[in-house]
Amino acid sequence: MKQSINTVAITGGTHGNELTGAHLVKHWLSHADEVKRDSFSTELHLTNPKANQSIRRYIDQDLNRQFSLKDLKDSKLKGVEQLRAKSLNELLGPKENPRVDFIIDMHTTTANMGMSLIFNSSDPLVVGMAFYVKQKMPHATLFFNPAERLEDNFLTSMGRLNGFLIEVGPIAQGLLNYQVYSDTHAAVMHGLDYLESRNMGQSISLPNQMVGFQFIKKVPLPQNENGEITAMIHPNLQDKDYHAIEPGDPLFITMAGETIAYQGESTVYGAFINEAAYYDQNIGFSFMEKINIVLKDNDH
Numbered sequence: 001m002k003q004s005i006n007t008v009a010i011t012g013g014t015h016g017n018e019l020t021g022a023h024l025v026k027h028w029l030s031h032a033d034e035v036k037r038d039s040f041s042t043e044l045h046l047t048n049p050k051a052n053q054s055i056r057r058y059i060d061q062d063l064n065r066q067f068s069l070k071d072l073k074d075s076k077l078k079g080v081e082q083l084r085a086k087s088l089n090e091l092l093g094p095k096e097n098p099r100v101d102f103i104i105d106m107h108t109t110t111a112n113m114g115m116s117l118i119f120n121s122s123d124p125l126v127v128g129m130a131f132y133v134k135q136k137m138p139h140a141t142l143f144f145n146p147a148e149r150l151e152d153n154f155l156t157s158m159g160r161l162n163g164f165l166i167e168v169g170p171i172a173q174g175l176l177n178y179q180v181y182s183d184t185h186a187a188v189m190h191g192l193d194y195l196e197s198r199n200m201g202q203s204i205s206l207p208n209q210m211v212g213f214q215f216i217k218k219v220p221l222p223q224n225e226n227g228e229i230t231a232m233i234h235p236n237l238q239d240k241d242y243h244a245i246e247p248g249d250p251l252f253i254t255m256a257g258e259t260i261a262y263q264g265e266s267t268v269y270g271a272f273i274n275e276a277a278y279y280d281q282n283i284g285f286s287f288m289e290k291i292n293i294v295l296k297d298n299d300h
């Protein structure tokens with residue numbers, strides 16, 4: 001007997017300068033029929049309204065790094081987003097035994113990542129949603145970022161199942177773009193349809209495995225001893241998210257025009273290449289590994 005989903009939360013504006021998700025939440029608040037399904041209730045939440053009003057990613061801290069159980073329980077953490085995370089823990093959680101079953105959190109990126117479906121759990125229901133949305137939207141990319149739910153600091157980990165982050169780009173911070181908006185809208189609709197079909201016990205035909213990418217690590221921009229950036233993303237790497245990076249391939253180019261090459265010994269792939277939001281930590285991009293993602297207990 002499969003566990004059913006009773007409550008789904010759709011969240012947007014977790015990063016205040018990513019307007020797509022915030023505007024979709026506002027749109028659905030006045031067009032609730034679009035997100036209504038018969039077998040579960042759907043909630044809509046603007047998760048960081050203060051940052052959203054200021055069109056800033058965050059006021060004090062990145063909200064989407066505040067949801068580990070340890071940090072939620074740390075009463076010394078009192079920044080705007082740290083307090084907001086505690087409020088969201090009351091609203092959606094508590095984290096140890098959440099009221100909400102599943103969270104779909106909507107984000108955008110300045111990197112050329114197209115539609116990325118980011119999920120942190122190998123639970124068949126979560127992986128099944130990723131596979132289902134990719135079947136409906138074949139241009140989507142599966143981005144697996146495994147994390148233990150209670151330690152996970154993403155908002156999506158506040159659901160009973162470690163839920164689902166939709167990341168669409170490229171789009172500049174603080175902008176709306178209809179293609180990005182409508183693509184995100186469509187992905188959420190498919191996600192809700194998938195949960196509805198599962199709840200209703202309908203047969204959903206999904207493959208046993210699909211190709212995707214697993215996060216390895218973030219790669220810092222080269223810096224001098226004062227922590228100042230000394231190089232930028234190499235033009236050969238710019239916009240090449242999810243393309244192979246072979247040993248010796250250029251990663252960065254210095255202000256003087258010298259190329260810095262990849263020194264590793266295995267093929268890797270890039271993601272979040274030149275993401276504007278990561279300049280506050282001097283992060284250049286992420287290394288990813290191409291993997292086969294397996295759907296466990298696939299009964300169709």
Ligand SMILES: [Zn+2]
Binds near residue numbers: 014015018107108
């Ligand atoms: Zn974001």
